[in-house]
Amino acid sequence: MSWLLNNGLRSISILVVQAGGCRGCALQFSMGMSLENEIKGISVTGNPKHADALLVTGCINEKSREAILQLYEQMPEPKAVIAAGACSCSGSLFRTSENNLYTTEDILPVDAWIRGCTPDMHEMLEAVVRAIGASLEKEGSRKI
Amino acid sequence: MMRKSWSEKQSSSLAGKWFTFKSRGYNLLMINATQAENKIILEYILEKEGDIEIVKASVPPNYEIPSVVEVFPQGEQMQHEITQRYPISFFPRMTKHPDSSVIEWGPFHPLLPEPVKFRLGLKDEVIESTCIETGYNYRGLEESCAGRKAEEVLEMLERTSAMNGFCMGLAFVHALEKMHGVDVPEKARWLRMFLMEMTYLHASLHSLSHTAQSLGLAACSARIFKLIGLYCEAAALISEHPQFSGVLEAGGLSRDITIETLYTVNAIIQEMEEDLKDIRDQWEGTPSIARRLKKNGIVDDRSARLMTGRAVRAAGISKDFRKDSVLPWSKLSYTIPQAAGSNCFARVMLMMEDALLSLELIDQIAEDMPHGDVKSPCRMDGSGEAIVREPEAYGTLALLVRQDEGRLQELKIRSAAALNFPFLPQCLEGTEIHDLPLVISTFELDLSSMEK
Numbered sequence: 001m002s003w004l005l006n007n008g009l010r011s012i013s014i015l016v017v018q019a020g021g022c023r024g025c026a027l028q029f030s031m032g033m034s035l036e037n038e039i040k041g042i043s044v045t046g047n048p049k050h051a052d053a054l055l056v057t058g059c060i061n062e063k064s065r066e067a068i069l070q071l072y073e074q075m076p077e078p079k080a081v082i083a084a085g086a087c088s089c090s091g092s093l094f095r096t097s098e099n100n101l102y103t104t105e106d107i108l109p110v111d112a113w114i115r116g117c118t119p120d121m122h123e124m125l126e127a128v129v130r131a132i133g134a135s136l137e138k139e140g141s142r143k144i
Numbered sequence: 145m146m147r148k149s150w151s152e153k154q155s156s157s158l159a160g161k162w163f164t165f166k167s168r169g170y171n172l173l174m175i176n177a178t179q180a181e182n183k184i185i186l187e188y189i190l191e192k193e194g195d196i197e198i199v200k201a202s203v204p205p206n207y208e209i210p211s212v213v214e215v216f217p218q219g220e221q222m223q224h225e226i227t228q229r230y231p232i233s234f235f236p237r238m239t240k241h242p243d244s245s246v247i248e249w250g251p252f253h254p255l256l257p258e259p260v261k262f263r264l265g266l267k268d269e270v271i272e273s274t275c276i277e278t279g280y281n282y283r284g285l286e287e288s289c290a291g292r293k294a295e296e297v298l299e300m301l302e303r304t305s306a307m308n309g310f311c312m313g314l315a316f317v318h319a320l321e322k323m324h325g326v327d328v329p330e331k332a333r334w335l336r337m338f339l340m341e342m343t344y345l346h347a348s349l350h351s352l353s354h355t356a357q358s359l360g361l362a363a364c365s366a367r368i369f370k371l372i373g374l375y376c377e378a379a380a381l382i383s384e385h386p387q388f389s390g391v392l393e394a395g396g397l398s399r400d401i402t403i404e405t406l407y408t409v410n411a412i413i414q415e416m417e418e419d420l421k422d423i424r425d426q427w428e429g430t431p432s433i434a435r436r437l438k439k440n441g442i443v444d445d446r447s448a449r450l451m452t453g454r455a456v457r458a459a460g461i462s463k464d465f466r467k468d469s470v471l472p473w474s475k476l477s478y479t480i481p482q483a484a485g486s487n488c489f490a491r492v493m494l495m496m497e498d499a500l501l502s503l504e505l506i507d508q509i510a511e512d513m514p515h516g517d518v519k520s521p522c523r524m525d526g527s528g529e530a531i532v533r534e535p536e537a538y539g540t541l542a543l544l545v546r547q548d549e550g551r552l553q554e555l556k557i558r559s560a561a562a563l564n565f566p567f568l569p570q571c572l573e574g575t576e577i578h579d580l581p582l583v584i585s586t587f588e589l590d591l592s593s594m595e596k
Contacts, residue, residue: 016252016254017252018252019259019280020259020280020282020283021281022303022305022592023258023306024386024387030353030369031369034369035366035370035373044254046253061282063279063282064280064281067252067280093299093300094283094284117303118385118387
């Protein structure tokens with residue numbers, strides 16, 4: 001928990017967005033959360049106004065892009081964005097699709113990337129911590 | 145663009161053909177659409193015990209034609225997908241316009257495993273009508289696959305859905321093998337069956353964890369996640385990817401799995417049995433859980449017969465979808481579980497029983513695994529067409545594959561979710577809004593394989 005105290009935080013709330021895809025990354029994250037939750041002090045929220053970080057998994061199409069941007073707008077500052085998985089980071093195998101797919105970086109300022117198909121759940125939790133640190137630095141280490 | 149209606153004569157001729165097939169016991173397997181020379185060609189692929197019949201309709205763009213939903217309600221989602229891609233519409237539309245208060249739920253929520261938006265018409269806290277908006281998962285997979293080689297398509301299909309990727313890949317490989325007359329070695333067939341059972345187990349566990357979350361049983365959900373962790377530990381011995389991507393190949397498997405590995409995987413997997421039985425007994429024996437599950441998500445008998453997967457068996461209909469496959473499940477000894485009541489409780493108990501059945505079958509397959517090669521030489525550079533129906537984690541999957549000189553010309557996928565999805569709105573009528581995630585979780589909608 002030392003990293004939490006160093007950042008002046010009590011806990012981190014994550015808004016997970018499974019943008020569209022196989023949902024393997026979202027399931028890995030859920031599993032990590034379920035098995036490691038108490039150690040890390042990270043919780044999942046469904047309310048964007050409670051969220052410290054937005055974790056995006058899967059390919060983003062035009063329809064999900066609009067919904068994600070709406071959610072991001074509603075999140076309070078400072079806020080972090082994490083791109084999780086190959087689809088979210090680079091479009092993976094679907095990048096040549098005709099459906100105008102976006103990577104997370106195409107639509108939002110990303111603070112941490114978790115590459116791989118499917119990424120390791122421990123790496124995902126570590127990336128959340130990294131992203132929160134980066135967003136706090138950006139905001140001049142504002143205390144929450 | 146102005147919409148024009150098909151003539152009354154053409155419309156009644158098409159509907160008449162559907163009714164004829166319906167009365168002869170045929171069911172709608174898939175609707176395929178293609179556009180050629182300023183015409184949209186619709187193929188209604190109907191199936192009865194392996195016998196395939198196709199009803200064709202050629203329609204000019206911007207025309208309205210009769211909806212198949214009146215005759216085959218399970219075709220609603222397939223029609224919806226066609227209207228998204230081609231300038232054509234169907235009448236009458238089956239949407240309801242609620243006159244009560246309307247709220248929106250989704251497309252993203254922790255209790256929604258995949259993005260989908262619900263527009264709910266409510267009277268107090270009871271759902272009166274539901275309109276569901278999909279499209280958030282759409283990746284254009286079917287179009288992207290056109291013109292590609294079989295190996296590239298297989299790689300994409302395996303990554304379509306975390307639950308069903310392996311089943312979709314296997315169905316595609318079976319279609320190619322059927323098209324080119326490839327004889328797969330016996331050991332490869334048994335190993336494929338082993339991996340399919342692992343996939344079913346994985347899907348059942350995830351369905352259970354989703355249901356536990358929807359019931360508000362956080363500790364129980366964490367316990368099920370520990371079982372999923374055990375599954376991942378076992379799966380990692382076979383492949384670095386938990387969905388076994390890269391293991392399948394036309395003609396067999398890309399690598400052999402030794403009998404020692406199978407025994408180790410089996411030993412790890414069998415550790416779940418006690419926990420699963422304990423969770424089953426807990427849920428069954430806790431009146432508040434059982435009562436809540438029993439009063440929700442009731443599917444009427446007529447609808448259940450048109451659905452696929454656990455929804456059918458939960459209505460007391462004995463149907464073994466494994467028997468649709470060319471894999472040698474008939475050589476194993478098992479009884480397919482079924483339940484009564486056609487409600488959430490029946491479906492959840494079937495998830496438990498199916499997970500236990502998968503454990504039993506994994507054990508049997510590991511014990512009886514034959515020896516020999518796992519791959520036979522084959523060439524996939526020919527041309528042809530194949531329609532296959534294969535079991536998947538949530539029911540049956542239908543695949544239409546057309547290949548031309550080694551390149552895929554057309555691929556059409558109809559997953560189990562596409563069949564079951566149209567029945568969700570009617571099932572939600574009369575449900576309290578707090579129980580909405582619970583009903584959705586027991587429907588086990590794999591939207592990533594439905595929307596592709």
